[in-house]
Amino acid sequence: MRRFSLRSPLTFSLASLNFLENPAPILEKMREAGAIIPLKIPMIGRIWVTTTYAATEDVMKGRTSFFLEGQSVGKSKSAQMPWWIPKGMRLIAANMLNKDEPDHMRLRKLVDQAFRRQGIREMRPTIERKALLVLNKAPPAEFDLIKHFARTLPLETISDLLGVSAAHRDAFAHEAGKISDVSSITKILGTLVALKRLISLVRQLISEARRNPQPGLLSEMLASRDGGDQLSEDELIAMVFLLLFAGMETTTNLIAGSVWALHQAPEQKAWLLADIENRRETAVEELSRHVSSVTGSKPRYVGHDMQLHGQNLSRGERIMALPIAANYDPSRFDNPAVLKLDRFPNPHLSYAAGIHFCLGLQLARIEVQAALEVIYREFPNLTCSAPKYLKRPGSRTVKEMWIKTN
Ligand code: HEM
DSSP: OOOOOTTSOBOOOTTSHHHHHOHHHHHHHHHHHOSEEEEEETTTEEEEEEOSHHHHHHHHHOTTTEESSGGGGTOSSOTTOOTTSOGGGGGGGOSGGGOOTTHHHHHHHHHHGGGOHHHHHHTHHHHHHHHHHHHHTSOSSEEEHIIIIITHHHHHHHHHHHTOOHHHHHHHHHHHHTTSOOSSHHHHHHHHHHHHHHHHHHHHHHHHHHHSOOSSHHHHHHHHHHTTOOOOHHHHHHHHHHHHHHHHHHHHHHHHHHHHHHHHOHHHHHHHHHTHHHHHHHHHHHHHHHHOSBOSOOOEEEOSOEEETTEEEOTTOEEEOOHHHHHTOTTTSSSTTSOOTTOOSOOOOTTOOSTTOOTTHHHHHHHHHHHHHHHHHHOTTOEEOOOEEOOOTTBOOEEEOEEEOO
């Protein structure tokens, strides 16, 4: 049976404000249509998406059936390279999230150690201190949480982890901030200029780290590269970009989304604040599920003709797993649209599953826990206005969210 065809995509939009502001009713309609449905997504094109927990998990875990690299299915391009990235800048996409095995594992092994649970736990006091420092610099009374806190904390944290010197952080923040919006040709041009500057900044960082090694992942990766590992200079640059981009905006959006979700559920917020030290871990799991800041995975190629959850898929077609669809599937979560901070167990797929499961999930959890602790300790009576989302598929990217501190 072939229920749908990519030639006739359904009209649901993952980038519409309706979806970004209130995804549950649209996800329900998508699920009613089928577990795997065809959409036409801006900047991505015609693609299958998953709408249930089971289908999402199958695509995420199907390492022999779904591929990121085009050559695995006889294509020249990777499944998700945006058409607007010029050839000269494509090196930044040579990262593990765009690779199949064995290259993926080779790259992941180089940084795995740095992201181990224990090591990341030890960063908690530093992250908490930094969170307070950043928040104390915000304007009094009323400010944009994204601009003055939620964007800075993840950038500072990854910069610490990499060992980026203070001298370069402002430049990073400045250029990186321009990269997220690719919703029009003019914005794409701005993004390309920023990308070019960032690539040369990273090259500069690498040559400084080579001349004068500092504690941090960058010097460690350089040492292993120069010590004979096959990590090329381009792969090293790509790794830095991946860590910056996979780890910054995702966390920013989860911090903002969490504050908004708690604002809308005051009894849940009160429950959390009554014993935040003991409740923060379960609470942040539920916030990760409920906010689902990453709505879709990178597109994958279908490796061979197959029937999956009642839908025929053909080799070479593309498919995206939607963590948000899994997280809102009522067959897996009771009342998924409701925020229940003590939800347990909570097998959400916000950080993916399978070989590409999020490398930074421990770091993200601790950052968000620290962010919430500091925000509510400093401003227990804060109120906030609704987040303003960028109309982009794949993530719930908050461009602005104002809070009043008393
Ligand atoms: C709320 C925060 C975060 C969320 C929701 C999130 C979510 C995800 C998801 C869904 C994937 C899989 C994507 C796919 O398969 O297409 C992923 C992969 C990845 N994430 Fe995260 N992430 C977060 C924070 C971070 C942080 C803080 C870092 C590191 C500093 C990070 C580094 C990575 C890397 C390196 C990968 C690729 C892993 C691989 O290909 O093996 N993430 N993340």
